[in-house]
Amino acid sequence: MSAAKQVYIAVIGAGGVGKCFLSQLQALAARKPSPKLNLAYIATSRKALFNDDYSAIDIGSAVDSLAGSSKSPLALSQVVDYLAAAPAKAVLVDNTSSQDVAELYPLALSRGISIVTPNKKAFSGSYKLWQDIFSAAASSGAKVYHESSVGAGLPVISTLKDLVETGDKVTKVEGVFSGTMSFLFNSFAPTEGQGGKWSAEVKNAKALGYTEPDPRDDLNGLDVARKLTILARLAGLPVESPTSFPVQSLIPKELESVASGDEFLEKLPAFDQQLEDIKAEAEKEGKVVRFVGSIDVATKSVKVGLEKFDRSHPIAALKGSDNIISFYTERYGSNPLIIQGAGAGGEVTAMGVTGDLIKVVSQIA
Amino acid sequence: MSAAKQVYIAVIGAGGVGKCFLSQLQALAARKPSPKLNLAYIATSRKALFNDDYSAIDIGSAVDSLAGSSKSPLALSQVVDYLAAAPAKAVLVDNTSSQDVAELYPLALSRGISIVTPNKKAFSGSYKLWQDIFSAAASSGAKVYHESSVGAGLPVISTLKDLVETGDKVTKVEGVFSGTMSFLFNSFAPTEGQGGKWSAEVKNAKALGYTEPDPRDDLNGLDVARKLTILARLAGLPVESPTSFPVQSLIPKELESVASGDEFLEKLPAFDQQLEDIKAEAEKEGKVVRFVGSIDVATKSVKVGLEKFDRSHPIAALKGSDNIISFYTERYGSNPLIIQGAGAGGEVTAMGVTGDLIKVVSQIA
Numbered sequence: 001m002s003a004a005k006q007v008y009i010a011v012i013g014a015g016g017v018g019k020c021f022l023s024q025l026q027a028l029a030a031r032k033p034s035p036k037l038n039l040a041y042i043a044t045s046r047k048a049l050f051n052d053d054y055s056a057i058d059i060g061s062a063v064d065s066l067a068g069s070s071k072s073p074l075a076l077s078q079v080v081d082y083l084a085a086a087p088a089k090a091v092l093v094d095n096t097s098s099q100d101v102a103e104l105y106p107l108a109l110s111r112g113i114s115i116v117t118p119n120k121k122a123f124s125g126s127y128k129l130w131q132d133i134f135s136a137a138a139s140s141g142a143k144v145y146h147e148s149s150v151g152a153g154l155p156v157i158s159t160l161k162d163l164v165e166t167g168d169k170v171t172k173v174e175g176v177f178s179g180t181m182s183f184l185f186n187s188f189a190p191t192e193g194q195g196g197k198w199s200a201e202v203k204n205a206k207a208l209g210y211t212e213p214d215p216r217d218d219l220n221g222l223d224v225a226r227k228l229t230i231l232a233r234l235a236g237l238p239v240e241s242p243t244s245f246p247v248q249s250l251i252p253k254e255l256e257s258v259a260s261g262d263e264f265l266e267k268l269p270a271f272d273q274q275l276e277d278i279k280a281e282a283e284k285e286g287k288v289v290r291f292v293g294s295i296d297v298a299t300k301s302v303k304v305g306l307e308k309f310d311r312s313h314p315i316a317a318l319k320g321s322d323n324i325i326s327f328y329t330e331r332y333g334s335n336p337l338i339i340q341g342a343g344a345g346g347e348v349t350a351m352g353v354t355g356d357l358i359k360v361v362s363q364i365a
Numbered sequence: 366m367s368a369a370k371q372v373y374i375a376v377i378g379a380g381g382v383g384k385c386f387l388s389q390l391q392a393l394a395a396r397k398p399s400p401k402l403n404l405a406y407i408a409t410s411r412k413a414l415f416n417d418d419y420s421a422i423d424i425g426s427a428v429d430s431l432a433g434s435s436k437s438p439l440a441l442s443q444v445v446d447y448l449a450a451a452p453a454k455a456v457l458v459d460n461t462s463s464q465d466v467a468e469l470y471p472l473a474l475s476r477g478i479s480i481v482t483p484n485k486k487a488f489s490g491s492y493k494l495w496q497d498i499f500s501a502a503a504s505s506g507a508k509v510y511h512e513s514s515v516g517a518g519l520p521v522i523s524t525l526k527d528l529v530e531t532g533d534k535v536t537k538v539e540g541v542f543s544g545t546m547s548f549l550f551n552s553f554a555p556t557e558g559q560g561g562k563w564s565a566e567v568k569n570a571k572a573l574g575y576t577e578p579d580p581r582d583d584l585n586g587l588d589v590a591r592k593l594t595i596l597a598r599l600a601g602l603p604v605e606s607p608t609s610f611p612v613q614s615l616i617p618k619e620l621e622s623v624a625s626g627d628e629f630l631e632k633l634p635a636f637d638q639q640l641e642d643i644k645a646e647a648e649k650e651g652k653v654v655r656f657v658g659s660i661d662v663a664t665k666s667v668k669v670g671l672e673k674f675d676r677s678h679p680i681a682a683l684k685g686s687d688n689i690i691s692f693y694t695e696r697y698g699s700n701p702l703i704i705q706g707a708g709a710g711g712e713v714t715a716m717g718v719t720g721d722l723i724k725v726v727s728q729i730a
Contacts, residue, residue: 024531028530153696154702155527155704158520162716165393165719165723166389166518166716166719166720167389167719314679314682317679320699331518331716334685335684335685335687335706337706337707338703338704339702339703339704340679340703340704341697341702342697342698351527351533351696358527363728
């Protein structure tokens with residue numbers, strides 16, 4: 001291995017995850033002398049930093065320099081041109097949740113640029129985009145890693161890929177895939193004690209920063225549906241889109257079109273009885289209700305919504321905003337392989353991205 | 366990528382894990398055309414198969430051909446010479462639990478041969494051997510992967526490595542690391558119901574194939590101590606050996622030197638009261654007893670033995686012969702990252718080996 005070996009890194013996005021990633025990248029670049037990780041481009045939707053000669057941007061001061069930069073971001077196709085012309089292999093780290101950036105992956109991959117991202121959009125959009133991405137990667141040899149697209153830094157994608165690639169037969173995947181939903185139901189229907197009113201728990205979750213600015217963006221179930229789409233495809237099911245299977249929304253019909261998240265929260269108490277009834281029904285059976293996603297590979301059925309679980313079930317016993325993912329496979333038999341822990345948050349999401357980058361660099365450099 | 370690209374594979378060991386691995390390798394080789402996986406050497410302690418010109422051994426019939434082979438295995442240093450002279454990169458898959466093969470890793474790695482193995486010996490023996498292995502790998506660029514040395518195919522080693530490499534601070538690792546111990550205590554001190562006498566549970570576990578031929582090889586705690594040694598070293602503690610920290614043996618002193626496993630089982634009932642007392646003490650606190658290993662990174666303390674857990678604790682709630690491993694880290698905070706599932710068995714152990722081989726091949730080919 002030559003000491004001069006370099007890998008060029010472009011980073012799009014410098015929000016919560018992006019900032020945590022840069023701090024992890026800085027530590028990594030300082031620790032691993034070979035190959036040298038050369039930050040060659042960094043951009044938000046409004047500004048960019050890069051040098052025409054690909055000379056390295058200082059990672060530690062990149063966020064500050066970016067804020068003071070007078071350069072506009074390159075058009076996405078120009079970012080690809082810029083990276084494809086770099087003096088060595090390049091990786092595009094997409095720390096956005098942008099559909100536009102996601103649409104760019106097939107082009108980038110076809111030109112030999114590897115992709116590392118927590119962005120769910122590319123892998124949970126149309127099946128055509130999924131196929132374009134993986135066929136571009138297969139023909140160019142560029143890599144595409146997206147561990148943090150499901151369960152943040154938890155080893156969910158890598159474990160499912162290992163199971164499939166080593167020839168195990170995954171029969172079922174089941175779990176709690178949303179930190180918000182986990183927190184809401186662990187509080188609303190705890191295994192011990194009573195829990196508050198549904199609308200009060202949603203308000204509380206928002207106040208604690210566990211929901212999107214408009215909680216309906218969590219309660220519509222689409223985030224979980226996107227994650228299930230990704231896992232189902234990795235398990236071999238050609239799922240067409242995250243709206244092509246049953247997804248239960250927890251937004252009362254009457255509140256779907258109110259103007260704002262605040263108005264939604266204000267009017268939500270009038271609908272508390274709906275979830276109260278579901279909770280009471282579960283309690284009658286000695287169970288608790290949880291918002292889960294499941295994939296049955298044999299029957300090709302994917303669904304997202306409320307389910308009842310025994311109080312001693314690992315899904316019922318979850319704490320805080322943890323995720324849990326159970327893989328039922330032929331080799332593991334009746335007791336699934338289970339992965340559990342925080343599935344959201346800047347640091348753990350960035351950890352999945354950094355871990356992926358390490359794996360990609362070890363293969364391309 | 367050239368279609369002619371090959372990786373040469375040598376396999377030592379064709380027992381339970383070895384046979385499962387060969388069947389997984391056969392499926393893998395059939396599915397992944399590039400790089401071509403070329404089985405160039407396979408041996409047990411008594412026989413071997415190989416061709417001087419490195420031409421491929423048919424994987425599907427390798428076990429049968431090996432049984433009928435008249436060739437003796439090469440001396441271990443000759444295996445290294447043979448692989449180092451192969452026309453392309455080579456991987457040595459050590460499916461034994463042999464200390465002799467483990468001692469060979471530094472030489473093999475220094476000559477550019479990558480290692481993939483479930484063999485705990487190399488990573489849990491002397492700290493000197495550990496250092497020699499990883500410094501040989503670092504200077505030659507050859508890879509060494511050993512996922513199945515802890516928790517079989519569960520993603521334990523890879524997750525700990527990801528945490529450390531991405532800059533998280535692991536504060537504590539705790540878990541049930543032995544399928545045998547898991548099965549014994551889940552039966553002896555269940556969270557619900559009574560459980561049988563200790564000696565009866567040990568006999569039953571042996572009858573079901575959950576113990577070594579002599580159950581003392583499980584009950585002495587050394588297997589768990591070896592796994593803890595590996596994880597502690599990966600977490601940054603320079604643990605000298607698996608006997609350099611407290612390990613509680615469940616073999617009554619008086620039975621340590623009886624001649625056979627059968628005699629041990631015959632005499633064990635006389636000592637049932639010892640574990641009965643420990644179980645009763647835990648019950649008084651509303652807890653159950655489990656055989657666990659733990660690593661406290663800050664205090665550099667590693668220990669293996671009996672601990673009491675609340676009935677609702679994930680370690681208490683374990684089922685069958687499952688393993689559970691909890692990683693407490695700075696990023697994950699108070700709720701650990703947990704991995705759970707079968708931690709023993711030919712197919713899942715081989716899966717860890719095959720998964721490692723895929724990762725190594727993607728980096729060296």
